Amino acid sequence: MLDKTFPHADVEARLYARWERSGVFGANPESNARPYCIVIPPPNVTGSLHMGHALNNTLQDVLIRWRRMRGDDALWMPGTDHAGIATQMVVDRMLAAEGVRTQDLGRDRFIERVWDWKAQSGGTITRQLRRMGASLDWPRERFTMDEGLSKAVTEVFVALHRQGLLYRAKRLVNWDPKFHSAISDLEVENREVKGSLWHIRYAIAGEDGLSITVATTRPETMLGDTGVAVHPDDDRYKALVGREAILPLSGRRIPIVADPYSDPEKGTGAVKITPAHDFNDFEVGRRHDLAVLNVFDADARLLDIPEVPEAYRGLDRFEARKRIVADLETAGALERTEPHTHMVPHGDRSGVVIEPYLTDQWFVDAKTLAAPAISAVESGRTVFVPRQWENTFFAWMRDIEPWCVSRQLWWGHQIPAWYAPDGEIFVAHTEEEAKRAAAEKYGHEVELVRDPDVLDTWFSSALWPFSTLGWPEKTPELARYYPGEVLVTGFDIIFFWVARMMMMGLHFMGEVPFRTVYVHGLVRDKRGQKMSKSKGNVTDPLDLVERFGADALRFTLAAMESQGRDIKLSDERIEGYRNFGTKLWNAARFCQMNSCLPVPGWDPHAAKLTLNRWILGALAEAAAEATRALEEYRFDVYTGGLYQFVWGTFCDWYLELAKAPLNGPDGTEKDETRATAAFVLDTVLALLHPVQPFLTEELWHALADRGPGTCEGARTLMTEPWPDAAALPRDPDAEAEVEWVLRLVTELRAIRAEMGVPPGKEVVAHLKDAHAATRERLARWKDAVLRLARLSDITPLDGEVPKGAAQGVVDEATLVLPLEGVIDLAAERARLAREIARQQDEIRRLEAKLANPSFVARAAEEVVEETREKREAAEATAARLGAALARIAE
Missing domain, CATH: 1.10.730.10 (Isoleucyl-tRNA Synthetase; Domain 1)
Incomplete structure (x- = not known):
């Protein structure tokens, strides 16, 4: 006999262990059944289960278990991501606690320590997924740094380079001055900061007393200005286009150019152009062939170069800002300062302000790779659910920039490129292959030095749908399970991961990696607020x-x-x-x-x-x-x-x-x-x-x-x-008959509840104007109706409805409950009227609140939504009470 309650803890541990030991989660490549494959979005090896993982993996498991029961050969591919920066941070902190500096340890010994840590702690999240019941094919578990996936990464890098789709160039990147590395947009967190907007006068060369004013939130970057831009249609500045402005504090001359990037309605209508330290300015500079002058080092300190006045060399960017503002004021070049709240990019892990930084990096020609992916979604080869996320996909992909894939870290896939003494680059699968290519070029052996950088984590995870199946080898799994059926993911990585998997899958496999992308929402707290540690509302799924x-x-x-x-x-x-x-x-x-x-x-x-x-x-x-x-x-x-x-x-x-x-x-x-x-x-x-x-x-x-x-x-x-x-x-007849019984009992129960008839009180009911067929149904089901509706009797009514009876309708018949002597009808009418009035007052109060533009604009979104829900609940209650009052109207 079953226990009185479900002992979930004991059952979960016992059943999951049994399932996993028996191998029933496993796919069978030799099966004749229809293949159905889902690859898990690989969680970070540093991670632990959060509510987003719980939702994402629950949905995947529902699909995979369902398709397994439908007879499909279902493969749910498990694995984890090496998570470059996140993992390096964890091990850095661990070493610091031991009193060891990462740099003193050296690259090889540091990587050994990371692998040791991964062996000890890296499986936390996979153990937690088991607690959730995730039926992954665990023996196939992959890791983005394991030997097979590393081979795939090297193959892709070399192939893209040979095809001219991967190259080394000097471009702006998101630079983290703490980690000394480029980081992806996904690792950038925009935070609202209360700062200042400084209006600075730039004198016009050759014109005494004439100047042009620019406004900036970052005066320390002005030392890297190489131009001033105004809008081509701005009549205020047309006479200045083609002239030169003099950079305050340095005396350097810079051109004034006409460019639509400058907004006449914003600030002064003139903007300083610093191509080496602003992404938009970089594009303006490229359009007008402006010089690109980098004034910061990797620590975001001002460089010791002629273009930087000696007084500022070596200063941290924020200290330099204070000094420059003070000196501008002294020089009479600071027109005014006004408070300004704006969004400032920060490293999501380092917490420091991110610097747009001009540096040599490796880039992928994402625009070329994006075209087939865009076409695949346009043609329906891959469908987004819900469909509106396709618009987000198109917006990102049609305006895509070169993808910076190099990172200045030690943990990750080291870039397979070697440098000769003259700077020539040899990209190869192995050092031996690179040396052979160098010897062939120079006619003799030369010493090569490997690029110390590693690849962006998203580079290896972009290959996940096919690298996990054995590519570049032609394995049975690859032939059978690629492309996958569906990808279940959050909207925040549509561009960073989904789009890149599509680009790489189409380029190297000639087919989309998945036919459907299901995009789920966020798990928020009960008030609709995003979960965060700072708010203290994070819920641990375990x-x-x-x-x-x-x-x-x-x-x-x-x-x-x-x-x-x-x-x-x-x-x-x-x-x-x-x-x-x-x-x-x-x-x-x-x-x-x-x-x-x-x-x-x-x-x-x-x-x-x-x-x-x-x-x-x-x-x-x-x-x-x-x-x-x-x-x-x-x-x-x-x-x-x-x-x-x-x-x-x-x-x-x-x-x-x-x-x-x-x-x-x-x-x-x-x-x-x-x-x-x-x-x-x-x-x-x-x-x-x-x-x-x-x-x-x-x-x-x-x-x-x-x-x-x-x-x-x-x-x-x-x-x-x-x-x-x-x-x-x-059986339509059986269904119609029993559904009638349910409607009858439901209506009887509703009338009793609305009229306040005591639950234990048995009352009489009647059916008026019932057809013969309805009376026959009632006769067949009378005992059940009496028991379920707590009636002493129910009979057809041929005469008038007695006074003080509550009424309802079931199909063609009127349901009558005489309540005279059962309840105090006058008191019940008065109670219902009072309660209706109270609900109507509440509705008016809530409607007034929602009609107030100030409340709707200023209140948190979840508060406004809660107010709407309260109004809807009050309206429903008022309607129900009104119906009850109508039943016993005099």
């Missing part, structure tokens, strides 16, 4: 698993995932869905106690009882909806439909109505009802298995001896067939 169980958390995340909308997560939500699991558990106990156990070979088409044919039809509809929802990636519809069927249709209605035949004499009706209940429960367990694997597997085994199979000698629900809705019987 804490929730401990408290509520993995199934409850998984069901909650899937139920609240509505085509990319953000999720407001609360303990109350998870507790509610845990209660759903409890409801199913109790239903299984009821079935077990009433001998409703699976009958091998039982055919649902053999059912004769109206009640049983009705529930089988409802089951068919629920199964069809579940399948349809998963096919359309509507996780909320999938879980919501099964929730309603299990809780309402099966538990609250069918099992209640089934008590009559189950408690009746032995015979055909009881046997059929037992078999039907068991069949429906078995089917429900299969339908719910993708989202609630532990609960369903435990119940499935507890209800019957399932016989031998592949999971440690036994069968497992995981590999049972997905229910075929089309194979289930449908």
Whole structure:
């Protein structure tokens, strides 16, 4: 017999270990089944499970378990990312705690320490994914720095270089002065900063007393100015275009150019152009052939060069700012200073202000690679769900810049390029290959030095869909599982990862890496705020698993995932869905106690009882909806439909109505009802298995001896067939009859509740103007209606409706409940009127708040949304109370 409650902690540990040991998560490349592949977005090896991972991997697991049950050869490819900067930071801090400086340790010994750390701690997140029930094909687990993937990275780098699509150049990059490395846009965090806007006069060469004023938030960069830009149509400055301005404090002359980048409506309409220290200025400088003058070193200190006045050389950028502003004021070149709040880029890990920095780096010709990816989405070879994310994809891809792929770190894939003494570059698979190429060029051996930089983490992860399958080798897995079916990801990495996988997949495999990109939303706190450590509202998914169980958390995340909308997560939500699991558990106990156990070979088409044919039809509809929802990636519809069927249709209605035949004499009706209940429960367990694997597997085994199979000698629900809705019987007449009974009981219960009839009080009800067929239905189901609606009797009514009766409508008939003497009708009318008035006052108050433009503009988005929800709830309550009052109007 099942325990009274579901012991989730014991069951989860036992079942997962059994599943993993038996290998049932594994794909089979030799299978004749249809291949279905999902590659996991590889979490950082430094990471631990957060709510974003929990959502992302729950959705993937729902899909992979569902397709496994449909008979597909399902591969869910696991793995982790080496996470260059993040991992180097972790080991740097570890060494610092030991009193060891990374630079003193040296590159080789540092990398050894990283590998040691990875071996000890790098599997944290994969262990946590197991706690969530993720059915990944673990023996195939890959790591972006393992030997096979490193070989793929080298092959791609060399091939792109030989094709002219990867090159070394001097360009602006996001530079982190703390890490001394270029970083990706994804590692840049824009923060709002209260600063100043300085208006500086630049004198016009050859014109005493004439100047042009520019406004800047970064006066320390003015020493790198090589031009001033004004808009071509700005009449104020037309006479100055082609003239020269004199740079304050240095005396250097710079040209004044006409360029549409300058906005006449912004600031003074004139902007300083510093091509080496601003991305927009770099493009302006390129259009007008302006000099590119770098005035900072790698620490963001001013360089010791002739263009930098001696007083500022060696100063930190922020100290230089103070000195320069003071000297401008002394020189009379500072027109005015005004407060200015603006967004400033910071390194998301270092926390320091990022510097646009001109440096030699390796770049990929992303524009050329982007064209086939754009075409693939335009033609529908890859589809985004929801579709609106395609616009985001197109916006980024059509305006794409060269991709900086080099990083000044030690941890990562070292760039396979070697330099000769004269600076000639040899890109090769190995040092031996590079030396042969150098000897061929020079006619003799030369000493080569390898590029010390490593590749951007996104470079190796861009190859993930095919490198994990063995590429560049032509493996059976590569031929069978590429392209994958779907990628499940967050919107924040559509450009950084999704787009780059598409570029690389199309270029090297000639095919898109996945046919569908499902983009989910963010998991926020219960008020709709983004989770962050600073706000103290971060929720640890493993804490929730401990408290509520993995199934409850998984069901909650899937139920609240509505085509990319953000999720407001609360303990109350998870507790509610845990209660759903409890409801199913109790239903299984009821079935077990009433001998409703699976009958091998039982055919649902053999059912004769109206009640049983009705529930089988409802089951068919629920199964069809579940399948349809998963096919359309509507996780909320999938879980919501099964929730309603299990809780309402099966538990609250069918099992209640089934008590009559189950408690009746032995015979055909009881046997059929037992078999039907068991069949429906078995089917429900299969339908719910993708989202609630532990609960369903435990119940499935507890209800019957399932016989031998592949999971440690036994069968497992995981590999049972997905229910075929089309194979289930449908009986429209039975469905119509039982649905009428449910509507009748529901209306009776609603009237009782609205009128405040005590739950234990049995009352009489009547049906007025009922057709003959309706009266016959009532006769057949009268006992059930009396029991479920707590009535002493229900009869047809041929005369007038008695005074003081509440009324409702069920199809063509009027439902009448005489309440005279049952409740105080006058007091009830007064109570309802008072409550309606109170709700209307609340509606007016909330509407006034929402009509206030100041409130809507200034209040947090989640507060405005909460106010709207309160108004809608008050309107619904007022409508319900109004209907109740109308029932007993004098």
